[in-house]
Amino acid sequence: MFTLSEENYLKTIYHLELDADKGISTNAIAKKLETKASSVTDMIKKLSDKEVVVYKKYKGVTLTELGKKTAANIVRKHRLWEVFLVEKLNFSWDEVHDVAEQLEHIKSPKLIDQIDAFLGFPTHDPHGDPIPDKDGNLKTIEKSLLSTLLKNESGICVGVNDSSSEFLKFLDKKGITLGKQLTVLEKEDFDGSLSILIDGEKLSISNKIANNLYIQK
Amino acid sequence: MFTLSEENYLKTIYHLELDADKGISTNAIAKKLETKASSVTDMIKKLSDKEVVVYKKYKGVTLTELGKKTAANIVRKHRLWEVFLVEKLNFSWDEVHDVAEQLEHIKSPKLIDQIDAFLGFPTHDPHGDPIPDKDGNLKTIEKSLLSTLLKNESGICVGVNDSSSEFLKFLDKKGITLGKQLTVLEKEDFDGSLSILIDGEKLSISNKIANNLYIQK
DNA sequence: ATATATTTTTAGACAAGACTAAAAATTATT
């Protein structure tokens, strides 16, 4: 069994490992968890004793199979709870993350199985992120940043890169939600801004926005 | 804001105060929380600093208004989660308590309001215990122990005194659930055992059982 | 290759929450 703090470290290392296949540095973990490098070193030793990470001094950490499975299970819970909050309790997608950060630590295998069934075994959370299965496997769909689309290409909005409340509320305001089809009408080279067609409406999109929206072609 | 540990102390004192209107003793709290009296003294001082209890050395504690409200809110969350687990996730009434012990500490006013609405504003939990309202008030119905019923009296089963998993499973096995009508057919003086009529069936009930079932006449 | 900058680890401290053992206060008994 893992403490709340251990679980948060595992989850952080898991996320960092997904897009960086070398060992995860002490500093990277510290930054994500908003803590100090020395605290990370301490915790890494504990996790290493519990055999969820492999740790070589000054060389960073990697998750063991047990570590990966444990972390994936926490992510699974986080994302299932997010779906529950949006689908059943009328939360909007910008309100769910902080509550899910708490709910992901509830320990009850039956609870999460029942929530999963109650929701009809969803595959993705409200932000388009995949929900790991019970064994910790997650199938990623291929998706591209909107900024990589060329003029006249179109696709469906399937995820966000930045899931801050501010960004999500901004998308709401513009009428951009997951599942919507869009087409690139115009692409400005000098600032990377786009003109897109969505719901039959023309919309101006800054480069910053285009770099944080995932599209499935 | 209160820590998990502080919340558990508050809840314990709240429950103890409900059936003992003197100051709650250090030992009583220690017993309920399965901890040591010295630990309780330490915590009581912290709670006193936070003005949720009034503490006089050697004289026990009482909750302040703020303390009562805070405690009632935790109990509210506990019981609403229990209803949710039974009504929506197919938990049986003997499986919900331990999970609710975790869920009651989730901090999100919106979450609990939405759960309340989602459940149709229930007034009682699966064990027949009343759910405090948002201001911390709880209306208690008058109920009597089955053991206090006289021969030929009848009533409706409305609650349990012992809510251990063992007792609840025992009741399930005997077909005794909340809402059922029953009548005392026979009452043995020497061992306090009863013969009751429930669902048209005659059933033998030991004194121990009769002392843990609440009936509304 | 040496010096400099950065990252990581160690050493030592602190707060929260628990424990044991001993002291002090209260309650019960003779």
Added chain:
DNA sequence: AATAATTTTTAGTCTTGTCTAAAAATATAT
């Protein structure tokens, strides 16, 4: 009222998880 038993508090220790400051290792620049 004095003594004994019980309850409560205090003093000191421990673990978890955090921090700062200093030392050690690694990476970068000259």
